[in-house]
Amino acid sequence: MSEVKKIRVTVWNEFRHELKDEAVRRVYPDGIHRAIGEGLTGEIPVEVRYATLDQDEDHGLSQEVLDNTDVLIWWGHMAHKDVSDAVVDRVQARVLAGMGLIVLHSGHKSKILMRLLGTSCNLRWREAGERERIWVIEPAHPIAKDLPEYFELPHTEMYGERFDIPTPLQTVFITWYQGGEVFRSGVTYERGTGRIFYFAPGHETFPIFYDANIRKVIANAVQWAAPRIDRDFSICPMVPPLEDLGQAE
Amino acid sequence: MSEVKKIRVTVWNEFRHELKDEAVRRVYPDGIHRAIGEGLTGEIPVEVRYATLDQDEDHGLSQEVLDNTDVLIWWGHMAHKDVSDAVVDRVQARVLAGMGLIVLHSGHKSKILMRLLGTSCNLRWREAGERERIWVIEPAHPIAKDLPEYFELPHTEMYGERFDIPTPLQTVFITWYQGGEVFRSGVTYERGTGRIFYFAPGHETFPIFYDANIRKVIANAVQWAAPRIDRDFSICPMVPPLEDLGQAE
Amino acid sequence: MSEVKKIRVTVWNEFRHELKDEAVRRVYPDGIHRAIGEGLTGEIPVEVRYATLDQDEDHGLSQEVLDNTDVLIWWGHMAHKDVSDAVVDRVQARVLAGMGLIVLHSGHKSKILMRLLGTSCNLRWREAGERERIWVIEPAHPIAKDLPEYFELPHTEMYGERFDIPTPLQTVFITWYQGGEVFRSGVTYERGTGRIFYFAPGHETFPIFYDANIRKVIANAVQWAAPRIDRDFSICPMVPPLEDLGQAE
Amino acid sequence: MSEVKKIRVTVWNEFRHELKDEAVRRVYPDGIHRAIGEGLTGEIPVEVRYATLDQDEDHGLSQEVLDNTDVLIWWGHMAHKDVSDAVVDRVQARVLAGMGLIVLHSGHKSKILMRLLGTSCNLRWREAGERERIWVIEPAHPIAKDLPEYFELPHTEMYGERFDIPTPLQTVFITWYQGGEVFRSGVTYERGTGRIFYFAPGHETFPIFYDANIRKVIANAVQWAAPRIDRDFSICPMVPPLEDLGQAE
Numbered sequence: 001m002s003e004v005k006k007i008r009v010t011v012w013n014e015f016r017h018e019l020k021d022e023a024v025r026r027v028y029p030d031g032i033h034r035a036i037g038e039g040l041t042g043e044i045p046v047e048v049r050y051a052t053l054d055q056d057e058d059h060g061l062s063q064e065v066l067d068n069t070d071v072l073i074w075w076g077h078m079a080h081k082d083v084s085d086a087v088v089d090r091v092q093a094r095v096l097a098g099m100g101l102i103v104l105h106s107g108h109k110s111k112i113l114m115r116l117l118g119t120s121c122n123l124r125w126r127e128a129g130e131r132e133r134i135w136v137i138e139p140a141h142p143i144a145k146d147l148p149e150y151f152e153l154p155h156t157e158m159y160g161e162r163f164d165i166p167t168p169l170q171t172v173f174i175t176w177y178q179g180g181e182v183f184r185s186g187v188t189y190e191r192g193t194g195r196i197f198y199f200a201p202g203h204e205t206f207p208i209f210y211d212a213n214i215r216k217v218i219a220n221a222v223q224w225a226a227p228r229i230d231r232d233f234s235i236c237p238m239v240p241p242l243e244d245l246g247q248a249e
Numbered sequence: 250m251s252e253v254k255k256i257r258v259t260v261w262n263e264f265r266h267e268l269k270d271e272a273v274r275r276v277y278p279d280g281i282h283r284a285i286g287e288g289l290t291g292e293i294p295v296e297v298r299y300a301t302l303d304q305d306e307d308h309g310l311s312q313e314v315l316d317n318t319d320v321l322i323w324w325g326h327m328a329h330k331d332v333s334d335a336v337v338d339r340v341q342a343r344v345l346a347g348m349g350l351i352v353l354h355s356g357h358k359s360k361i362l363m364r365l366l367g368t369s370c371n372l373r374w375r376e377a378g379e380r381e382r383i384w385v386i387e388p389a390h391p392i393a394k395d396l397p398e399y400f401e402l403p404h405t406e407m408y409g410e411r412f413d414i415p416t417p418l419q420t421v422f423i424t425w426y427q428g429g430e431v432f433r434s435g436v437t438y439e440r441g442t443g444r445i446f447y448f449a450p451g452h453e454t455f456p457i458f459y460d461a462n463i464r465k466v467i468a469n470a471v472q473w474a475a476p477r478i479d480r481d482f483s484i485c486p487m488v489p490p491l492e493d494l495g496q497a498e
Numbered sequence: 499m500s501e502v503k504k505i506r507v508t509v510w511n512e513f514r515h516e517l518k519d520e521a522v523r524r525v526y527p528d529g530i531h532r533a534i535g536e537g538l539t540g541e542i543p544v545e546v547r548y549a550t551l552d553q554d555e556d557h558g559l560s561q562e563v564l565d566n567t568d569v570l571i572w573w574g575h576m577a578h579k580d581v582s583d584a585v586v587d588r589v590q591a592r593v594l595a596g597m598g599l600i601v602l603h604s605g606h607k608s609k610i611l612m613r614l615l616g617t618s619c620n621l622r623w624r625e626a627g628e629r630e631r632i633w634v635i636e637p638a639h640p641i642a643k644d645l646p647e648y649f650e651l652p653h654t655e656m657y658g659e660r661f662d663i664p665t666p667l668q669t670v671f672i673t674w675y676q677g678g679e680v681f682r683s684g685v686t687y688e689r690g691t692g693r694i695f696y697f698a699p700g701h702e703t704f705p706i707f708y709d710a711n712i713r714k715v716i717a718n719a720v721q722w723a724a725p726r727i728d729r730d731f732s733i734c735p736m737v738p739p740l741e742d743l744g745q746a747e
Numbered sequence: 748m749s750e751v752k753k754i755r756v757t758v759w760n761e762f763r764h765e766l767k768d769e770a771v772r773r774v775y776p777d778g779i780h781r782a783i784g785e786g787l788t789g790e791i792p793v794e795v796r797y798a799t800l801d802q803d804e805d806h807g808l809s810q811e812v813l814d815n816t817d818v819l820i821w822w823g824h825m826a827h828k829d830v831s832d833a834v835v836d837r838v839q840a841r842v843l844a845g846m847g848l849i850v851l852h853s854g855h856k857s858k859i860l861m862r863l864l865g866t867s868c869n870l871r872w873r874e875a876g877e878r879e880r881i882w883v884i885e886p887a888h889p890i891a892k893d894l895p896e897y898f899e900l901p902h903t904e905m906y907g908e909r910f911d912i913p914t915p916l917q918t919v920f921i922t923w924y925q926g927g928e929v930f931r932s933g934v935t936y937e938r939g940t941g942r943i944f945y946f947a948p949g950h951e952t953f954p955i956f957y958d959a960n961i962r963k964v965i966a967n968a969v970q971w972a973a974p975r976i977d978r979d980f981s982i983c984p985m986v987p988p989l990e991d992l993g994q995a996e
Contacts, residue, residue, distance in 0.1 A: 092367075096368060096369055096413070098887065109485070115364075115367060116367040117367055118341075118364060118365040118366055118367050118440045119345060119440050119441055120345055120441065120482065120483065122482055122483070122484060122485045123485055124485070124486050124487075124488045125485060125486075125487055125488070126487060126488055126489065126490065128490060128494055130490065130494050133678055133989065135658075135659045135660070135679070135680050136659075136660065137659055137660060137682075139660055139940060139976055139978060139980075140845065140937070140940035140941075140975045140976040141975075142975065145975070145976075149660065158490075160488070160633075161633045161634075161635055161672065162482065162633070162634065162635060162637055162647065163635075164345070164441055164482050166415070166438065166439065166440060167418060167439065167668060167669075169416060170665060171665075171669070174659065174672060174680045174682075175680070176674060176675075176678055176679065176680045177674075178490075178492065178494055178990075179490030179491060179492050179494055180490060180491030180492040180631055180674055181491070181633070181674065182633050182672045182673070182674045182680050184635075184672075189415065190415065190416065190887070191367045191368050191415060192368055192369065192413055193886060193887035194887075228887040228888075228889065228892070229886055229887040229892075231886060233369065233371055233411065233413050233886075234369065234371065235371060236358070236371045236372055236373070236374060237373055237374075238373075238374055238375060239373045239374070239375055239409070240375065241375065241377060241379065241407075241427075241428030241429060242428060242429030242430070242880065243427065243428050243429040243925075245377055245379050245427055245428055347638065382740065382927055384907075384908045384909070384928070384929050385908075385909065386908055386909060386910075386931075388691060388727055388729060388731075388909055389596065389688070389691035389692075389726045389727040390726075391726065394726070394727075398909065409882075410882045410883075410884055410921065411882070411883065411884060411886055411896065416917060416918075419914060420914075420918070423908065423921060423929045423931075424929070425923060425924075425927055425928065425929045426923075427741075429880055429923055430882070430923065431882050431921045431922070431923045431929050433884075433921075439638070442637060442638035443638075477638040477639075477640065477643070478637055478638040478643075480637060482637075491631065492676075590865075594866060594867055594911070607983070613862075613865060614865040615865055616839075616862060616863040616864055616865050616938050617843060617938050617939055618843055618939065618980065618981065620980055620981070620982060620983045621983055622983070622984055622985075622986045623983060623984075623985055623986070624985060624986055624987065624988065626988060626992055628988065628992050656988075658986070660980065662843070662939055662980050664913070664936065664937065664938060665916060665937065667914060676988075676990065676992055677988030677989060677990050677992055678988060678989030678990040679989070687913065688913065688914065689865050689866050689913060690866055690867065690911055731867065731869055731909065731911050732867065732869070733869060734856070734869045734870055734871070734872060735871055735872075736871075736872055736873060737871045737872070737873055737907070738873065739873065739875060739877065739905075739925075739926030739927060740926055740927030740928070741925065741926050741927040743875055743877050743925055743926055
C-alpha cells in the first residue's frame, strides 16, 4: 500500500502579542501559529509542529528541528531584533540547502527575509481596517491553484508600494486597497536550492488566518516550497580539469 | 561652459596578497586597486580614490567616504572575514540608497556580496592557468558596449558552475574554460535603488586587470552602476489614506 | 562645438477615430500622434516624424522610414487588423536589430506587440471615466526619472488584470483604479537588441497625452529605448571551431 | 483504487530527413519521433501519440488532437516553412490556454517557437561531431531532477551564443563545447498559462535521443510542462466596477 509522504511544516511565531494584548488574544486565543497550522491540516498531507521566540535560546529552532523541517512558516512583528543571529544563520543555511520558507505579513522586516533578499523590505503602511482585494496575476502558478480571479478581505492593514524587494522571480498576487494603494502581495524567490514565498495579508487583530482563501494560499505555498533536491552546495570544491589542458601554461 | 560630471569611484582592495607574496607583487607592484583604478582613467570621466582593509578601523570606508562614492569596486580574497560587520552594514545601506557596487573575481565570497544576494556564492574552482573565453550574451547591454562577440584571457583561474547565486537580472557574459567548465561570469542585480555587477575574471597572479577588454568591461560597468536617483527609502512611513474610507470599519 | 545627437522618433497613429468621431476630435484635433509628438519636444532632444495607417500601403512605415527611426511610438485601437503583416514583419525586424518600441494604451492588442511578446495581451476593461493612480514600483528606473512616488489621472479607461503578458523584465508602474482593479501599467521587455515599453494610460477621449507626468514618462521611455548597438544578428552563421578539435570525430 | 493520471503527449516530427537520407534512417529507422516517444515510456506515466508534417493538411495537429494533448514535443529542421500558419496559430492558442510545449534542437527556428518568443532565435552553429558537456545551472529545477552535476555527449552539433532569445524565466542548462563555445542549452518560458522548454541537444545523425540523460531531461520537462489550470483567457471581458464609483464622472 502506497502512502503519501507528509510535508513536515514548522510554524514559527513570535507569540508575544497574543500574551500581552487582549485584542490579539481574542482573535487568536492559542496564538497565530496555531491558527496557521490548523489551516493546513485537512487541506494537504502535512505534519505540523510549532516553535516560538521565547521557547528556548534557539527560539524552538534547533539544528535538529530545522533538519527535520521541509517548510518553515514565519510570523513575527514586534520583536524581530530579539531573534538571535545564530538562528538566522541556521535558517538561512537550511533554505540554501533546500528548505522552503514562507514569510507572512509583518515578517517582511524579519531578519531572515532581509538576509535572504538583501534589501530593507521597507514599505508604506496604515492600520485603518480597510478593504483589500487580492488579484491573481499568475493564475497558473501552483500557489494560485483553485483560487478565483480575485478575492477580498473586508478589514486589513494596508501595506503599500514602493516595497523595497528585489525583482521577484514571479509576482503571483497584487493587492488593491480601498485607501488608494497597490502592493505586490505575493512574491516568489529562490535562494540556493530553497524556495521562498512572501505573502502580505495577515494582521494580528484581524481574523485573516481563518479565511478560506488565505488558508488555501498558504497550503498551496507549502506544497510549492517543499524541498526538491538533497545535494550539498555548502563548499567551494577545488576540482581537476575535465579536459586535457596540454600546453596550458 | 558645460562640464561633464565625473563619477566618483572608490576602489577597495584587501591589499594583503601584494604585501606578502612576491608573485603577486611582481604583477601588481602598487596593489591590484591601483591597476584597476588606472584602467578607468582615460576610459571615462572618473574621480578615483582608493581604500584598503588595513588602512584604519573602517577599512578606509568611513561614512563620509561612502557618502561621496558613486560606485564602489570591491576586491578581496584571503581576508573576507576580517571585514567588520559594521562596514558591511554601511556599504549595504549605501547600495540600497543608490550607490553602485562592482564585485570582482574572488570577491564572490565577500561578506558584502553574500549579504546583498542572500546566497553562499559558492562555486567550483581550479588554478591551472588555463585559457578562458568570455562570450557576450547580451550584446546590447551597456556593460558590453564596444566589446567583440567574445574575448579571451590566455591564463586564468577557473571559476565554474554551479554558482550559487539568485537568478540574475541579466547574464551579460558566460565564460568557456579550456578545462571543460562554463560560468556565468558577468551578472547584474538591483537591490534598493542601487545596481550591482559581479564580474568573475581577475586573479592576483595573472595580469588580467591590464587587459584592454577587461578594463573596458569595468569602465562600462562603472557607468552603468552610477546612481540614478536620490530618494530615501530607509524607513517604513505610516501614511494616511488617499481615498475616503467612509464606512471602512 | 559639440552637438547633442537627437533621437529620431516616429509616432505612428491609426488616425481613424479622430476623423470620424467628434468627441475624439475635440480632444485631439490634430490627431493623437501630434499630441504625443508635441509632448516630446522641449523635454528631450528629438526629431519627430509622424506616420498613419491610411497614409499609404506601408502605413507610412516604409523600410526607409524605419531605417531612420530610433524609437517608434505606437498608437492603435479600432483597426489593428488593417495593419499589413508585411509591415509588422518589418517593424519586428527593426526592433530585433535595436530600434526602440513604445506601445501605448489600446496598442496592447496591436499585431506588433502580440508578435513580440507571443501572448494575447488580453485584459479586463471598462470605460467609466474613473480615477487612476499610477504607483512607481521601480523608482530608480530611467523611465521613472523625476516622477513622484505616484501620480493620478482624474478620468481614465480601466485596464485590469489578469493581463496576459510574459513576466516583464521590469514592472515600472502598477495602477490602482477607483473601481477596484489593479494593473501592471508600465512594463519593459527586450527582444533581440531592441527595447520595448508598454504603457497603459491614454484614452482617445481623455486628454491624457497632455498630462505633464504622462509626457514625462513617454519622454523618459524614448531615451531609455533608444538603440544601444548596431550589429547584425539576422542570420545563423556557420563558424569554424575556435579550439583544435583533434580527434573529435 | 486510485489511478495515476497519464500525461497525454504528442510528439511532432517533420519526418522528412529520415525518409530521404540514409544516414539519418540508420540512426532513427522509425523516425526521430518514435525514439523520443519511446524514451518517455517507462520513465513517467504518459500516453504518447505521434504527428508528422506530411500526414495531412493539419500536419497531424487538428484541433481535436491538440485539445487532447497536454504536452506537445516539437522536432523540425529542414522544412519549417512548410508548416502552415493556421496550424501555428492553433498551437499558439493551445499553449496560451495551458498546453506545455517542448521544442528540441533545430526547432529553435520553428515558426511556433519564434512566434511564442518574439525573436529570431538565431545562433552560431557547426557540424563537427565534437564533444558537448551540459552543466546543470539550476539543480533544484524539476527539469534537472535526478541528473548529475553535468553530463556529456560524445558527438554533437554545435549551437553557440549569442542565441537570440528573450531573457529566460530560468536557465536550467548551459553547454560547454569542445570547439570553444558556450550555449544556454535548456531554457524555460511561460506564455499565457502554458509552459515552454527549449532544449538544444539532439541531432538527426547522432543517437542523442537514445541517451539516458537526454531522455531523463525530456521526461522531466514533460512533467514540468503539463497543464496546471483550465481557465479561458481568450477574450478581453468588459467588466462592471467592483467598487461604487459615486461621483466618478
